[in-house]
Amino acid sequence: xxxxxxxxxxxxxxxxxxxxxxxxxxxxxxxxxxxxxxxxxxxxxxxxxxxxxxxxxxxxxxxxxxxxxxxxxxxxxxxxxxxxxxxxxxxxxxxxxxxxxxxxxxxxxxxxxxxxxxxxxxxxxxxxxxxxxxxxxxxxxxxxxxxxxxxxxxxxxxxxxxxxxxxxxxxxxxxxxxxxxxxxxxxxxxxxxxxxxxxxxxxxxxxxxxxxxxxxxxxxxxxxxxxxxxxxxxxxx
Ligand SMILES: NC(=O)c1ccc[n+]([C@@H]2O[C@H](COP(=O)([O-])OP(=O)(O)OC[C@H]3O[C@@H](n4cnc5c(N)ncnc54)[C@H](OP(=O)(O)O)[C@@H]3O)[C@@H](O)[C@H]2O)c1
Numbered sequence: 001x002x003x004x005x006x007x008x009x010x011x012x013x014x015x016x017x018x019x020x021x022x023x024x025x026x027x028x029x030x031x032x033x034x035x036x037x038x039x040x041x042x043x044x045x046x047x048x049x050x051x052x053x054x055x056x057x058x059x060x061x062x063x064x065x066x067x068x069x070x071x072x073x074x075x076x077x078x079x080x081x082x083x084x085x086x087x088x089x090x091x092x093x094x095x096x097x098x099x100x101x102x103x104x105x106x107x108x109x110x111x112x113x114x115x116x117x118x119x120x121x122x123x124x125x126x127x128x129x130x131x132x133x134x135x136x137x138x139x140x141x142x143x144x145x146x147x148x149x150x151x152x153x154x155x156x157x158x159x160x161x162x163x164x165x166x167x168x169x170x171x172x173x174x175x176x177x178x179x180x181x182x183x184x185x186x187x188x189x190x191x192x193x194x195x196x197x198x199x200x201x202x203x204x205x206x207x208x209x210x211x212x213x214x215x216x217x218x219x220x221x222x223x224x225x226x227x228x229x230x231x232x233x234x235x236x237x
Contacts, residue, residue: 006134007080008219009033009072011063011121012089014041016190017140020208021087022049024216032056033076033083035063036090063090064112069120073128083128085136085219090117095152102154110158118162122169135178136219139166140211143184143234163230170228179227181218183211186234204234 008025010018013034022032026049033056036042042058045051051058057079061068076083092113094106118139129135145163148156163182170180189205214233217223 004082006030006084006132006219007033007076007082008085008087009035009076009083009125010087010089011035011072011117012091013058014038014045015089015091017188017208017211018089019045019048021089021212021215022051024209024212026051026055028216031080033072033079034058035061035072037062063088063117063120066120066123069117069124072121073124076125077128082132083125084132084134085138086121086125086129087136087138087215088118088121089140090114091140094154097151099153107154107157110154111161114155114158115161115165118165122165129178130176133177134219134221134224135173135176137166137169137178137180138183138215138218139163140183140185141230143186143232145184146230167228167230174227177224179218179224181226181228182230183214184230184232184234185211206233 008030010021010032012018013022014036022034025032032051034042034045037060039060042060046058059072059075061072063069090113092110094110122137129137139162141159141163144152144156145159166180166182173180185206186204189207192207194202194205210233214231218226
């Protein structure tokens with residue numbers, strides 16, 4: 001690791017995983033840029049983390065808009081002059097209907113939240129990430145991307161598009177200081193159900209802390225050679 005503090009950008013920072021991740025990174029010497037749409041939730045998160053201005057910034061953006069991603073990157077450049085890690089945790093889920101029962105707009109909504117936010121963020125932050133000696137780009141996806149279950153088509157299609165973007169990026173950055181990787185989880189276990197109520201259903205669930213520990217490792221120098229991976233975090237491939 002170089003001697004300068006790394007700058008970690010978390011989009012979707014107010015999600016349970018975003019919070020766990022911010023807590024995990026604060027155990028290290030980093031600067032955080034925490035983004036989501038809701039300033040009130042971000043302010044609560046800043047208080048919860050006791051995040052000082054020296055440790056990081058919060059700002060509200062809707063990353064379904066290309067200009068918002070550009071503005072976020074400009075803010076990070078202005079505040080820190082660098083970006084080492086970009087993590088997109090923006091989510092949303094839709095299910096319970098057949099392909100022809102979903103409206104075209106449902107597909108657009110899912111693609112906006114998963115694919116377009118990732119594309120806009122990657123576009124905006126790549127120039128900074130390319131200057132980092134250890135650039136990292138990470139998303140959290142789902143096994144549905146490869147094995148679409150019935151009645152979840154918009155979500156599965158959007159996750160597949162988001163994954164394809166990261167895999168193509170991993171090829172284009174191969175041999176550079178940037179890595180791009182995908183974590184896959186079935187269900188994020190925000191209530192500790194796998195421990196409290198173990199069953200075949202909850203056995204594959206993953207806690208925000210398990211996700212954030214994995215991301216933290218993937219951002220370390222020890223993980224510099226891990227690129228283009230789809231890592232299953234649900235107990236089996
Ligand atoms: N939950 C699961 O079981 C599960 C399973 C597999 C994969 N994943 C993936 O894991 C990641 C985290 O999921 P989650 O369920 O923890 O997410 P979540 O609780 O729904 O939180 C999503 C986060 O993104 C922010 N956000 C949403 N739309 C945004 C936009 N247009 N611009 C900026 N910020 C936006 C939300 O804050 P605001 O609403 O305040 O903007 C929030 O911070 C997602 O990528 C999801 O697809 C989740």
